[in-house]
Amino acid sequence: QLSNRLRVVASYLPDHARFADIGSDHAYLPCYVCLQNHTATAIAGEVNDGPFQSAKSEVRKQGLQDRIEVRKGNGLDVIDEGEVSQITIAGMGASLIAMILNEGLSKLNHVSRLILQPNVNATLLRKWFIEHDYELTDEQIIEEEGHYYEILVADKGMPRKPYTEDNFEKELYFGPFLMEESSKVFREKWSSEAENIERILSEMKKASQPNHDKIEDFTRKLNWMEEVLHNE
Numbered sequence: 001q002l003s004n005r006l007r008v009v010a011s012y013l014p015d016h017a018r019f020a021d022i023g024s025d026h027a028y029l030p031c032y033v034c035l036q037n038h039t040a041t042a043i044a045g046e047v048n049d050g051p052f053q054s055a056k057s058e059v060r061k062q063g064l065q066d067r068i069e070v071r072k073g074n075g076l077d078v079i080d081e082g083e084v085s086q087i088t089i090a091g092m093g094a095s096l097i098a099m100i101l102n103e104g105l106s107k108l109n110h111v112s113r114l115i116l117q118p119n120v121n122a123t124l125l126r127k128w129f130i131e132h133d134y135e136l137t138d139e140q141i142i143e144e145e146g147h148y149y150e151i152l153v154a155d156k157g158m159p160r161k162p163y164t165e166d167n168f169e170k171e172l173y174f175g176p177f178l179m180e181e182s183s184k185v186f187r188e189k190w191s192s193e194a195e196n197i198e199r200i201l202s203e204m205k206k207a208s209q210p211n212h213d214k215i216e217d218f219t220r221k222l223n224w225m226e227e228v229l230h231n232e
């Protein structure tokens with residue numbers, strides 16, 4: 001049974017997907033996609049031997065060797081330019097995901113869609129999209145086993161700009177689509193985050209030499225959170 005988190009990632013792949021799943025671990029995502037969709041093909045990339053072996057055995061077990069190639073290597077090194085049209089990277093921190101993308105920029109020339117699920121700091125990837133001519137086209141937030149996950153979808157060269165001038169920084173932080181939708185899960189995530197920040201702030205203010213810059217930054221974020229939470 002594939003996690004809900006990876007199902008949402010999979011739901012953004014088109015019918016004739018030709019994609020690479022980087023950091024694929026057991027290759028559950030490419031196997032699920034190729035079992036559901038008989039025209040899809042995938043490359044499962046893994047840098048570590050344990051997960052690489054698990055991915056190979058899962059692909060064999062599902063009889064998908066003809067449509068999923070498991071390759072060992074760092075990030076986008078495992079793909080050739082033009083070989084895939086979509087890339088999925090899930091279950092890592094945003095800075096690792098951004099590093100993988102930055103190290104493989106030349107491989108992205110023909111990649112029309114990126115579907116990313118950072119465990120933390122989605123803001124960093126929203127900025128990355130803007131700096132690299134990918135347009136954020138959709139976002140989802142889900143809760144699974146006590147964790148909140150954000151899934152970001154970006155397409156190359158789409159004219160639609162999801163950001164507004166007045167709220168740009170806030171939208172980068174919360175996600176323009178997620179903020180607009182303001183779902184129950186979104187509100188739960190940010191009210192729990194607001195509680196954390198309140199706790200951290202009260203500790204910081206008690207310190208013998210308070211870090212005023214940090215306090216100011218956290219206070220600003222907390223105000224934003226209160227705004228989005230009270231904005232029905």
Ligand code: SAM
Pocket residue numbers: 006022023024025026045046047048051073074075076089090091092096100
């Ligand atoms: N994508 C799967 C998911 O979302 O459930 C697995 C996530 S797992 C936490 C992260 C995987 O990424 C690990 O299997 C790790 O070996 C792999 N990984 C980490 N850095 C990588 C890199 N630079 N290139 C390829 N794989 C990497």
